[in-house]
Amino acid sequence: xxxxxxxxxxxxxxxxxxxxxxxxxxxxxxxxxxxxxxxxxxxxxxxxxxxxxxxxxxxxxxxxxxxxxxxxxxxxxxxxxxxxxxxxxxxxxxxxxxxxxxxxxxxxxxxxxxxxxxxxxxxxxxxxxxxxxxxxxxxxxxxxxxxxxxxxxxxxxxxxxxxxxxxxxxxxxxxxxxxxxxxxxxxxxxxxxxxxxxxxxxxxxxxxxxxxxxxxxxxxxxxxxxxxxxxxxxxxxxxxxxxxxxxxxxxxxxxxxxxxxxxxxxxxxxxx
Amino acid sequence: xxxxxxxxxxxxxxxxxxxxxxxxxxxxxxxxxxxxxxxxxxxxxxxxxxxxxxxxxxxxxxxxxxxxxxxxxxxxxxxxxxxxxxxxxxxxxxxxxxxxxxxxxxxxxxxxxxxxxxxxxxxxxxxxxxxxxxxxxxxxxxxxxxxxxxxxxxxxxxxxxxxxxxxxxxxxxxxxxxxxxxxxxxxxxxxxxxxxxxxxxxxxxxxxxxxxxxxxxxxxxxxxxxxxxxxxxxxxxxxxxxxxxxxxxxxxxxxxxxxxxx
Amino acid sequence: xxxxxxxxxxxxxxxxxxxxxxxxxxxxxxxxxxxxxxxxxxxxxxxxxxxxxxxxxxxxxxxxxxxxxxxxxxxxxxxxxxxxxxxxxxxxxxxxxxxxxxxxxxxxxxxxxxxxxxxxxxxxxxxxxxxxxxxxxxxxxxxxxxxxxxxxxxxxxxxxxxxxxxxxxxxxxxxxxxxxxxxxxxxxxxxxxxxxxxxxxxxxxxxxxxxxxxxxxxxxxxxxxxxxxxxxxxxxxxxxxxxxxxxxxxxxxxxxxxxxxxxxxxxxxxxxxxxxxxxx
Numbered sequence: 001x002x003x004x005x006x007x008x009x010x011x012x013x014x015x016x017x018x019x020x021x022x023x024x025x026x027x028x029x030x031x032x033x034x035x036x037x038x039x040x041x042x043x044x045x046x047x048x049x050x051x052x053x054x055x056x057x058x059x060x061x062x063x064x065x066x067x068x069x070x071x072x073x074x075x076x077x078x079x080x081x082x083x084x085x086x087x088x089x090x091x092x093x094x095x096x097x098x099x100x101x102x103x104x105x106x107x108x109x110x111x112x113x114x115x116x117x118x119x120x121x122x123x124x125x126x127x128x129x130x131x132x133x134x135x136x137x138x139x140x141x142x143x144x145x146x147x148x149x150x151x152x153x154x155x156x157x158x159x160x161x162x163x164x165x166x167x168x169x170x171x172x173x174x175x176x177x178x179x180x181x182x183x184x185x186x187x188x189x190x191x192x193x194x195x196x197x198x199x200x201x202x203x204x205x206x207x208x209x210x211x212x213x214x215x216x217x218x219x220x221x222x223x224x225x226x227x228x229x230x231x232x233x234x235x236x237x238x239x240x241x242x243x244x245x246x247x248x249x250x251x252x253x254x255x256x257x258x259x260x261x262x263x264x265x266x267x268x269x270x271x272x
Numbered sequence: 273x274x275x276x277x278x279x280x281x282x283x284x285x286x287x288x289x290x291x292x293x294x295x296x297x298x299x300x301x302x303x304x305x306x307x308x309x310x311x312x313x314x315x316x317x318x319x320x321x322x323x324x325x326x327x328x329x330x331x332x333x334x335x336x337x338x339x340x341x342x343x344x345x346x347x348x349x350x351x352x353x354x355x356x357x358x359x360x361x362x363x364x365x366x367x368x369x370x371x372x373x374x375x376x377x378x379x380x381x382x383x384x385x386x387x388x389x390x391x392x393x394x395x396x397x398x399x400x401x402x403x404x405x406x407x408x409x410x411x412x413x414x415x416x417x418x419x420x421x422x423x424x425x426x427x428x429x430x431x432x433x434x435x436x437x438x439x440x441x442x443x444x445x446x447x448x449x450x451x452x453x454x455x456x457x458x459x460x461x462x463x464x465x466x467x468x469x470x471x472x473x474x475x476x477x478x479x480x481x482x483x484x485x486x487x488x489x490x491x492x493x494x495x496x497x498x499x500x501x502x503x504x505x506x507x508x509x510x511x512x513x514x515x516x517x518x519x520x521x522x523x524x525x526x527x528x529x530x531x532x533x534x
Numbered sequence: 535x536x537x538x539x540x541x542x543x544x545x546x547x548x549x550x551x552x553x554x555x556x557x558x559x560x561x562x563x564x565x566x567x568x569x570x571x572x573x574x575x576x577x578x579x580x581x582x583x584x585x586x587x588x589x590x591x592x593x594x595x596x597x598x599x600x601x602x603x604x605x606x607x608x609x610x611x612x613x614x615x616x617x618x619x620x621x622x623x624x625x626x627x628x629x630x631x632x633x634x635x636x637x638x639x640x641x642x643x644x645x646x647x648x649x650x651x652x653x654x655x656x657x658x659x660x661x662x663x664x665x666x667x668x669x670x671x672x673x674x675x676x677x678x679x680x681x682x683x684x685x686x687x688x689x690x691x692x693x694x695x696x697x698x699x700x701x702x703x704x705x706x707x708x709x710x711x712x713x714x715x716x717x718x719x720x721x722x723x724x725x726x727x728x729x730x731x732x733x734x735x736x737x738x739x740x741x742x743x744x745x746x747x748x749x750x751x752x753x754x755x756x757x758x759x760x761x762x763x764x765x766x767x768x769x770x771x772x773x774x775x776x777x778x779x780x781x782x783x784x785x786x787x788x789x790x791x792x793x794x795x796x797x798x799x800x801x802x803x804x805x806x807x808x809x810x811x812x813x814x
Contacts, residue, residue, distance in 0.1 A: 029375030037380070057398050114286060115293035125466075125519045126512055127474045130489075133481070133496035134504060137318055172628040175600055179624040180644050180695065190643075194634045209386045217388040221482055228391065235394035247391050254387045 059241040067245035075230055075246075081253065084216060084226030087143060088257075091150035091211040092204070095158050098151075099207060100200060103162025104188070117163065124156035129214045132221060146218050146225050153214040154207030161203025165196030201268055205261050212257060216250060227253060320502045328502035329509065338491070345476065345487040348404055352411025352472045357465055359412070360419025364464070365457075367420070368427020378424060385417040389471075390478050397483065407479045407487065414475030415468030422467065426460025427453075462526045466519060473515050546573040547731045548597070548699050553606035555592055565756035566592045567604070572750055572759060574699065577729045579722070581742035582750045583788065585796040587803075589757030590735045591627075594703040597733070598624045611698060623697030627704045631676040631687045637663060638672040640687050644695035662690040665724055682706075682713045689721065699731045706741065718744055719773045726770055739792065743767075743784045744776055751788060754795040754802070761791055 041061045047053045048060050071077060106113045106120075132149055139145040169192050177191040219228025227250050234242040302322060309319040320328075332338050367374045367381075392413055396406040430453065438448045480489025488511060495504040555567040566589040574580050584590050595601040597608050599618040608615040610622060618624075631640050642659035650658070663672055666686040676684050685705050692700065706714045722745050725732050736742050742749045743765055751760045765784055767775055775781055 026375050029372050030379075032372075033376035033380065036376070111289050111293060115290045116297070119294075122516045122520070125470050125516065127470070127477065127515050129474060130477050130481075130492070130511060131508055133492055134508060136496065137499075137501065137504075138314070170628070172626050172630045173632065175624070175626060176630050176632075178600060178618050179598060179622075179692075180647055181618050181620055182647060186647065190647075191632070194632065197634065213386060213388040217390040217478065220388070220391050220393075221478060228388070231391050231394065240398075243394050247395065250391055251384065251387050255383045258383060258386050 056240070059244060063241040064244045064248065067239075067241035068249060071230075071234075071242055071245055071249065075234075077230070077249070080226040080230050082226070083143075084219065084228070084253075087146050087150060087215050087219075087225065088208070088212050090147045091154065091215065092208055094147070094151045095154050095207045095211065096204060099155055099158025099203065100162050102155075103159040103200075103203075104166065104193075106159065106163050107166040107192075108188075113163065117160075120156050120159050124160065128153045129217060132218050136222060141222060141224055143225065145222070146215055149218050150211035150215040154209075154211035157206040157210065158200075158203045161206065162196065162200050165199025165203075166192050168199065169195040198268070201265060205265055208261060209258065212254065216254070317499065317501050320505065324502040325505045325509075328500075328506040332503065332506045332510065341487050341491050344404070345480065345489065348407045348476050348480075348487065349411055349469075349472055352408045352476060353415055353465070353469055355408070356412040356415035356468060356472060357419055360416045360464065360468065361423050361461060363416075364420040364423020365427055368424040374424065374428075378421075381417060381421055381424075385421060389414045389475055390482075393479055393482060396479070402483060404486075407476050407484065410479040411472040411476040415472035418467040418471060419461075419464040422460050422464030423457070426457050426464075429460070430456040459526070462522070466522050466526075469522070470515070470519060477511070545575060547576045547578075547611060548574040548733065549607075549609040550597060551607045551609075553593065553596060553604055553608070555589070555596060555601070555604040567596070568756035568758045569606075570752075570757065570759050571606075572762070574731055574733055576731055578748065579725055579732045579734070579746045580748045580750065581734045581736055581746040582752060583736055583739065583742045583792065584752030584757065585754050585792065585799040586737060587799050588752045588754050588795065590737075590752060591703055593752075593757070594624075594701065594735050598622055598701050600624075620695070621698040623692040623695055623700050625685075625689055625692050625700065625702040625705045627707050629676075629681075629684060631684050631691070633676050636673050636675055637668060637679070637687050640676070641690045641694050643691055648695075658694060659690075662694045663687075665693065665727070666690045667720060682709050682717055685709070685717065686720070689724075693724070693728070693730070699733060700725075701733050701735075703735045704737065705734075706736075706738070714738070714741060715744070715773045715776070721745065722771060739785055739789060740776060743781060743788065744771070744773070749784075749788055751791045752795070754798040760795070763788055 044053065044058065045061045048055050048058060106117060129149055131152075132145070135145045135149055139148060173191055173195055174187070177187045182190065215225075216228040219225035220232050221228075223229050223232045227246075231243060231246045231250065234246050305319065306322050308314065309321045363381075367378050389410065393406070393410055396409040396413070400406040400409050434452050434456070435448075438452045443451070477487075477489040477492075480487040481493040484490040488507065492504060492507050492511075495501075495507060550573065551571045553567055553570045554565065557564045557566055570593065572580075582590055582593065592601065596604055597615070599608075599615050599622065602616070610619055613619075613621075615622070632643070635643070638656060638659045641662050642655040645655040645658055660669075660672065663669055666689055668683060668686055668690070671679065671683070676687065679687070685708075689702075689705065706717055709717065718741055721732075724730065725745075734742070734745065746765050749763045749765060751763070752758065753760045763784065767778070767780055767784070
């Protein structure tokens with residue numbers, strides 16, 4: 001007991017005392033986190049049953065959870081998932097090809113870089129997805145629109161990180177290339193590009209995340225496509241548990257997507 | 273750190289070249305646009321002539337209607353950033369300062385962060401109605417996460433040495449906050465706010481396009497519904513100029529602050 | 535006292551004549567290298583030693599062709615050097631292995647550039663990997679190796695391009711003393727086996743005497759060649775030689791010159807700090 005008191009007096013949160021060591025450990029914290037989330041959900045359930053929260057605005061958590069298997073069975077979720085995935089894949093391919101190419105172009109020609117790098121930076125901060133009505137007009141209410149918006153939204157970070165990676169190559173590696181009399185093309189392919197790969201991948205990861213977020217968002221907005229459309233439909237049908245359930249489902253899907261990207265990045269990293 | 277891209281040229285000819293390239297790019301883009309418009313390759317109204325866009329721009333900027341809607345949107349965004357900012361900074365500080373809390377709850381933020389927030393909109397409508405409330409709520413949900421995450425990271429990066437120095441001089445909590453935490457946190461908070469503002473703009477405007485009868489987003493979707501393409505282009509141009517401008521100003525402001533303190 | 539330029543000799547491999555390199559112009563100009571001339575015969579191991587700031591690395595970059603814009607000339611086997619030259623192989627001080635390639639892919643790199651077919655490349659690479667004592671590590675990545683092993687990979691890679699002269703800039707600077715001695719051993723062995731002409735830039739006295747046939751001492755800035763010392767220790771040598779009396783004599787002899795230059799370097803640094811403080 002005195003150990004904890006002393007720890008608290010010194011203001012340090014890092015000190016461990018024997019009794020609560022496990023609780024203060026990392027797994028302990030995680031468990032507490034999950035436990036409190038469940039506690040909050042349980043509290044909401046009780047409040048709804050008690051009538052403190054209107055069941056027509058917030059359906060019972062148990063109902064929401066029950067809605068999920070129903071949605072999966074009835075709403076062709078797998079097919080929708082695949083549709084969204086396809087859109088993301090197309091956008092990723094375009095991002096990789098054009099993003100890396102443009103980034104390399106800016107690197108190769110210093111004049112272009114000096115003139116336009118700032119513009120690309122501004123593009124990264126711009127609300128590109130707001131142009132979706134425009135894309136609708138140009139490409140119609142189709143998968144192409146969704147893919148194009150995903151591509152446009154994710155392009156800037158890929159270009160910038162590619163540029164960053166190429167120009168950050170350690171000087172000694174470039175000197176090695178020069179000492180072996182590499183041509184400009186060889187230097188690019190065999191030294192600069194491999195050296196830049198970690199940064200390029202970070203850029204692609206960022207671009208993919210932006211693309212995915214915007215793709216699902218636009219699917220919702222224009223009521224077309226895969227998962228985003230699902231939420232919209234259920235909402236329009238006033239299927240409350242279904243809507244909440246679908247939102248939950250999409251969140252889980254995006255969390256999974258994000259986790260997979262992190263895994264891939266960590267897998268590529270050890271070669272550094 | 274140097275690269276084969278080329279050496280740094282002397283500054284005056286370099287800045288000339290920069291301006292030349294930028295102007296050339298814009299001119300070529302405009303010419304290409306006009307050519308596309310006149311050629312009729314795409315359905316004519318999809319690519320209106322520069323003159324038509326110009327007229328629409330002038331129209332838009334001169335009507336009271338536009339400014340009223342701009343005001344509505346700006347208000348929504350402003351309130352959203354204030355609420356989301358305060359909440360985000362508060363949560364960020366708590367998570368950053370306390371390792372236990374951070375390990376318990378921060379991963380929640382990190383995983384919920386990169387999700388398409390607009391999908392929460394139907395829920396926001398149910399909770400806050402079809403008026404500005406749901407748009408503000410959308411903005412809050414959008415900007416809360418980047419601000420909280422950035423603040424938490426900033427808290428953790430404060431040099432623990434500085435904190436120990438403060439403690440060794442027996443500084444009071446308020447003195448610690450004023451002399452150590454606040455100065456150290458300024459930059460991560462500004463970065464978080466900048467990012468938060470960007471996503472709040474997006475969240476609020478997208479919500480307006482989905483369901484609203486006021487605001488800039490509403491104007492954009494209305495021009496789409498009426499197929500008034502010149503007006504849509506004009507509105508989008510204004511929107512982009514404003515948001516890039518605001519972002520640039522914040523950037524300039526934080527740089528100036530940094531230089532003043534240096 | 536600058537060394538007089540030797541008369542042109544057809545049996546020299548590397549001929550460095552009257553190299554002068556200035557940085558900046560006018561009043562502010564720094565002369566890094568001042569009228570340096572020397573030559574290296576085929577099969578010879580020459581070290582250039584000097585205090586920090588004497589322009590050795592500048593000389594390295596000039597001879598290797600990485601730096602242009604200097605007075606004087608560099609010739610390898612009669613042909614002038616301007617820009618990097620295939621007959622000159624360079625080993626750098628910093629980490630220079632490609633982290634994304636395995637050891638064998640690193641060593642095979644120059645052969646890959648030359649367009650050799652895969653089987654042949656791998657065979658040659660294996661040969662040089664064994665030469666530096668890294669057999670068994672072919673499939674590893676540089677991040678899995680120690681600093682000394684990585685430098686051996688870099689050396690093997692340069693040797694794989696079969697340069698007429700091997701140019702090394704303090705390749706063992708980042709390593710601890712024991713590893714240095716053992717690696718130095720290895721390098722000497724290889725040099726003897728291949729009869730590889732080598733020019734080593736170093737600040738380490740024991741290393742210079744241990745490995746070289748001749749040691750050239752440079753002055754502190756502006757860098758001039760102060761003296762040339764012939765190291766008459768027997769061949770084959772190994773790291774045991776550092777304990778011999780003759781070794782000690784050579785070290786003492788060179789240290790006399792080196793100490794003078796090194797202390798000038800220290801004084802110069804101190805006076806610069808004093809001047810800088812006085813300005814405030």
